[in-house]
Amino acid sequence: MVELSGGEIVIQSLKDEGVEYVFGYPGGCVLHIYDAIFKQQDVKHVLVRHEQGATHAADGYARSSGKPGVVLVTSGPGATNAVTGIATAYMDSIPMVVITGQVPRPVIGTDAFQEVDTVGITRPCVKHNFLVKEVADIAETMKKAFFLATSGRPGPVVVDIPKDITDPNVKVPYQYPAEVNMRSYKPTVSGNIGQTRKAIKLIQAAKRPVVYSGGGVVLGEASEELTQLCHTLNLPITQTLMGLGAFPGTDVQSIGMLGMHGTYEANMAMHDSDLIIAIGARFDDRVTGKIADFCPHAKIIHIDVDPASISKTITVDVPIVGQVKPILLDMLAQLESLDETFDRNRIGDWWNQIEEWRAVDCMAYDKESDIIKPQYVIEQLYKVTNGEAFVTSDVGQHQMFAAQYYPFDKPRRWINSGGLGTMGFGLPAAMGVKFANPDADVACVTGEGSIQMCLQELSTMLQYDTPVKVVNLNNGYLGMVRQWQEFTYKSRYSHSYMEALPDFKKLAEAYGHVGMQITKKEDVEPALREAFALKDRTVFMDFLTDKEENVYPMIESGKAHNDMVMAPNSKYKRVLA
Amino acid sequence: MSRQHIISVLLENESGALSCVAGLFSARAYNIESLTVAPTQDPTLSRLTLVTVGTEETIEQIKKQLNKLIDVVKLVDLSESFSLERELALLKVKKNDIIAKKIEDLSADSLALITDETDGFLVIELVGEKVWLDDFLASIKDEIIEVVRTGVIGLSRGERSLTL
Numbered sequence: 001m002v003e004l005s006g007g008e009i010v011i012q013s014l015k016d017e018g019v020e021y022v023f024g025y026p027g028g029c030v031l032h033i034y035d036a037i038f039k040q041q042d043v044k045h046v047l048v049r050h051e052q053g054a055t056h057a058a059d060g061y062a063r064s065s066g067k068p069g070v071v072l073v074t075s076g077p078g079a080t081n082a083v084t085g086i087a088t089a090y091m092d093s094i095p096m097v098v099i100t101g102q103v104p105r106p107v108i109g110t111d112a113f114q115e116v117d118t119v120g121i122t123r124p125c126v127k128h129n130f131l132v133k134e135v136a137d138i139a140e141t142m143k144k145a146f147f148l149a150t151s152g153r154p155g156p157v158v159v160d161i162p163k164d165i166t167d168p169n170v171k172v173p174y175q176y177p178a179e180v181n182m183r184s185y186k187p188t189v190s191g192n193i194g195q196t197r198k199a200i201k202l203i204q205a206a207k208r209p210v211v212y213s214g215g216g217v218v219l220g221e222a223s224e225e226l227t228q229l230c231h232t233l234n235l236p237i238t239q240t241l242m243g244l245g246a247f248p249g250t251d252v253q254s255i256g257m258l259g260m261h262g263t264y265e266a267n268m269a270m271h272d273s274d275l276i277i278a279i280g281a282r283f284d285d286r287v288t289g290k291i292a293d294f295c296p297h298a299k300i301i302h303i304d305v306d307p308a309s310i311s312k313t314i315t316v317d318v319p320i321v322g323q324v325k326p327i328l329l330d331m332l333a334q335l336e337s338l339d340e341t342f343d344r345n346r347i348g349d350w351w352n353q354i355e356e357w358r359a360v361d362c363m364a365y366d367k368e369s370d371i372i373k374p375q376y377v378i379e380q381l382y383k384v385t386n387g388e389a390f391v392t393s394d395v396g397q398h399q400m401f402a403a404q405y406y407p408f409d410k411p412r413r414w415i416n417s418g419g420l421g422t423m424g425f426g427l428p429a430a431m432g433v434k435f436a437n438p439d440a441d442v443a444c445v446t447g448e449g450s451i452q453m454c455l456q457e458l459s460t461m462l463q464y465d466t467p468v469k470v471v472n473l474n475n476g477y478l479g480m481v482r483q484w485q486e487f488t489y490k491s492r493y494s495h496s497y498m499e500a501l502p503d504f505k506k507l508a509e510a511y512g513h514v515g516m517q518i519t520k521k522e523d524v525e526p527a528l529r530e531a532f533a534l535k536d537r538t539v540f541m542d543f544l545t546d547k548e549e550n551v552y553p554m555i556e557s558g559k560a561h562n563d564m565v566m567a568p569n570s571k572y573k574r575v576l577a
Numbered sequence: 578m579s580r581q582h583i584i585s586v587l588l589e590n591e592s593g594a595l596s597c598v599a600g601l602f603s604a605r606a607y608n609i610e611s612l613t614v615a616p617t618q619d620p621t622l623s624r625l626t627l628v629t630v631g632t633e634e635t636i637e638q639i640k641k642q643l644n645k646l647i648d649v650v651k652l653v654d655l656s657e658s659f660s661l662e663r664e665l666a667l668l669k670v671k672k673n674d675i676i677a678k679k680i681e682d683l684s685a686d687s688l689a690l691i692t693d694e695t696d697g698f699l700v701i702e703l704v705g706e707k708v709w710l711d712d713f714l715a716s717i718k719d720e721i722i723e724v725v726r727t728g729v730i731g732l733s734r735g736e737r738s739l740t741l
C-alpha cells in the first residue's frame with residue numbers, strides 16, 4: 001500500500017473520486033494541501049477571487065453537469081466567506097463537497113488565529129459535516145462526503161481538516177475505499193408499488209389533472225420519463241422555477257411556470273384542478289401562495305426522494321417516497337400493461353378551459369415601446385442563442401424575466417438560486433458552467449445590483465479563459481425591491497435606488513473583457529449577435545432598460561393562486577375568479 | 578390537539594451528533610421539554626430520549642426531520658405504544674418532620690429515598706413518572722432548597738425494542 005501524507009490523501013481522494021476541478025482559495029491552514037496540489041496535474045485548481053465565488057462556481061459546475069462541485073478554502077474567514085454559497089447549494093439540493101482548513105488540533109478551542117467553529121457555523125446549511133481528527137480517517141471521510149453529497153436528496157457536505165493532520169512528514173498507508181456503508185443512512189430508491197398503483201387509479205379517474213414538477217426531476221435525471229408520462233397521458237404540466245427545462249418549455253402541453261410570478265394559465269389550472277401530480281417539487285411558499293386556499297378541489301399525489309418533504313406544509317393523499325426516475329419508470333410500465341389504452345380526449349374539456357386561460361396572453365408586454373424592455377432583451381437572447389444556451393441568473397426582476405421569456409427545452413440549462421435567492425450567484429455560477437461545458441454558449445442574466453456582489457470573478461474568468469456573455473438588465477434600481485415598494489408601500493422607494501453606478505463597459509474592459517453599452521432598442525439584437533460571435537471572449541453587455549417595468553403576473557404574498565395582479569395593459573386587470 | 582410525545586433515538590456516538598439534534602429543534606422552532614443522552618452498551622451508539630409537545634403533524638415532521646439527520650440510526654415514538662417512563666430527581670431540603678412524614682406516606686409504587694443526611698440537610702432521591710414528580714415536588718414546594726431532574730427516559734413494554 002502507498003504511504004501518503006494527509007495533504008496528499010486529500011488530493012489523491014479527489015483524484016480517485018474522478019474530480020476534475022477544485023474551486024478554491026489558499027491560506028495558512030490549507031498550505032500543506034496546496035503543496036500537494038502543486039505536485040500533481042490531474043486535479044485542476046481554479047483560483048477564484050473570493051470564496052463565495054468558489055462555492056457558486058462549484059455549484060454552477062454541479063448544476064450543469066450533474067457531477068458534484070468541489071471547493072477548497074482555508075479556515076476562519078475562508079470558511080465564513082464560503083457559507084453563503086454552501087447555504088445556496090443546500091436550499092437547492094446541489095451536490096457539493098467543501099473542504100475547509102482548520103487550525104491544528106492542539107489549538108482548537110483556544111481562539112487561535114483564523115479559528116472559527118466551521119462545523120458549528122455550517123451545520124444548519126449542510127446535508128452533513130465532518131471534523132476529521134486523524135490522518136488515517138481522511139480517505140474514508142472523503143468517501144463518505146461524496147457519497148452523502150450525491151445520493152438520496154443531494155446537498156453540500158463540509159469536511160473540516162485540521163492543519164496538523166495534513167503534515168507532509170506524517171505518512172500513513174492510503175487506500176481509497178471502494179464503497180461506503182453507513183448504518184444510519186439508507187436513502188430510499190424505488191417507490192412503493194401499491195402507492196404507484198393508487199396514483200395511476202387517481203390519474204385515470206381525474207377530470208382536471210395537472211402535473212406540477214420541480215427541481216427533483218432535474219436532479220434525479222428523470223426528464224425523459226417525465227416527458228413520456230405527460231405525453232402518454234396528455235397531461236398539462238407546470239414547472240417550478242427550479243424545474244424549468246425538465247419538460248420542454250416549448251411543448252404545447254407546457255403551461256409555464258407556476259407560483260408568485262407564474263403564468264395565468266398555470267396558476268388557474270392549479271386552483272381548479274381535481275388532481276395535482278407533484279413530482280420532485282416541495283410545495284415552496286413561493287409556489288403555494290396562501291396555504292389555506294391551495295388547490296382547494298384537488299387530491300394530491302407527491303413523488304419525492306425526501307420523506308421529510310412529504311406533507312410538510314401541504315397534506316398529500318398519495319405520497320410516494322423514492323427516486324423520481326425509477327418511480328416514473330414503474331408508472332410508465334404499469335400504464336403500458338393496462339388493458340384499456342388511455343383516451344387522450346378524455347380530458348378534452350379541461351384542455352379547452354386551459355386554452356381559454358392561455359388566450360389571456362398573460363405575458364404580453366408593451367412591444368411598441370421605444371425604450372428597451374427587459375422582456376424584449378430576453379426574447380432576443382432566446383432568438384440569438386436558438387434557445388440552446390446555458391443561462392444562469394442572479395436574483396431579482398431579471399431572474400423572473402429570464403425564467404418567463406426564455407423557454408428551456410432541456411434540463412440543466414437554467415441555473416439560478418431558487419431557494420436561498422442569492423444575489424451574486426449568477427456570474428461565478430456561469431463560470432462554473434463553462435468549466436463543465438467548454439463548448440456551449442453560456443449567458444449570465446443579471447442586474448446592476450446583483451452583478452456587483454461577485455463582480456470580482458471577472459478576473460478569474462480572464463485567467464482561466466471561460467468566455468461568458470453577461471446580459472446586464474440595468475434598470476438602475478434594485479428592481480424587485482422597488483416593485484414590492486410600489487405595490488405595498490405606495491411607491492416609497494426606500495433605498496432601492498442605486499446611485500453612483502459604475503460605467504460597466506469600462507469596468508469590463510478594465511478586467512480585460514469586451515464591454516458594450518446598449519441604449520437603443522434597435523441595437524439589442526445586433527449587440528447580442530456580435531457578442532455571441534466573439535466565441536472566445538467574455539462580453540459584458542450593459543442594457544439600459546425601462547427603469548420601472550414590473551414582473552407580471554404577480555400573486556402577492558399571502559394571496560391565492562386565482563388572485564393574480566396582471567399587467568396594467570393586459571385584457572384583465574386584477575383577476576379574481 | 579397538542580400532545581406530549583416521548584421519542585427515543587439511537588444516535589451515532591460522534592462528536593457533533595447531539596448538536597445536530599439540538600440544532601434541529603431550535604432551527605425549526607420545535608420545542609423540547611427535556612432531553613437526556615448517554616452511551617449504550619454498544620459504545621458506538623448513544624441513546625437519546627426527548628420529550629416534546631406538538632400536534633400530530635408537528636410530531637410527524639419532527640420524526641421525519643430527526644430521521645433525516647445522518648447520525649440518527651433509528652428512532653421510536655414511545656407514546657405510540659404501551660411503554661414505561663421514568664424520571665429521577667434529587668432534591669435538597671432542611672430536615673424536618675413534614676418531609677419525613679411525606680416520604681413515609683408515599684405509596685409503594687413510587688420510589689423515594691433519603692440518600693444523604695449532612696449537617697441537618699437531606700438529599701432525597703425520587704424516581705417516578707414525570708407527572709407524579711411534578712405533583713410531589715409541587716406539594717412540598719416551600720420546603721425545597723434545590724432540585725435537579727434528569728428528564729424523562731422510557732422503554733416500550735413486552736417484545737418491542739429499539740435496537741439495531
Ligand SMILES: Cc1ncc(C[n+]2csc(CCOP(=O)(O)OP(=O)(O)O)c2C)c(N)n1
Nearest residue numbers: 396397398423447448449450477478479480
Ligand atoms: C444577497 C442578497 N441580498 C438582498 C437580497 C434581496 N433582493 C432580492 S431582489 C433584489 C434586487 C436586485 O436588484 P438587481 O440585481 O438590480 O435586479 P433587478 O430586480 O433590478 O432586476 C434584492 C436587493 C437578495 N436576494 N440577496
Ligand SMILES: [Mg+2]
Nearest residue numbers: 447448477479
Ligand atoms: Mg436592477
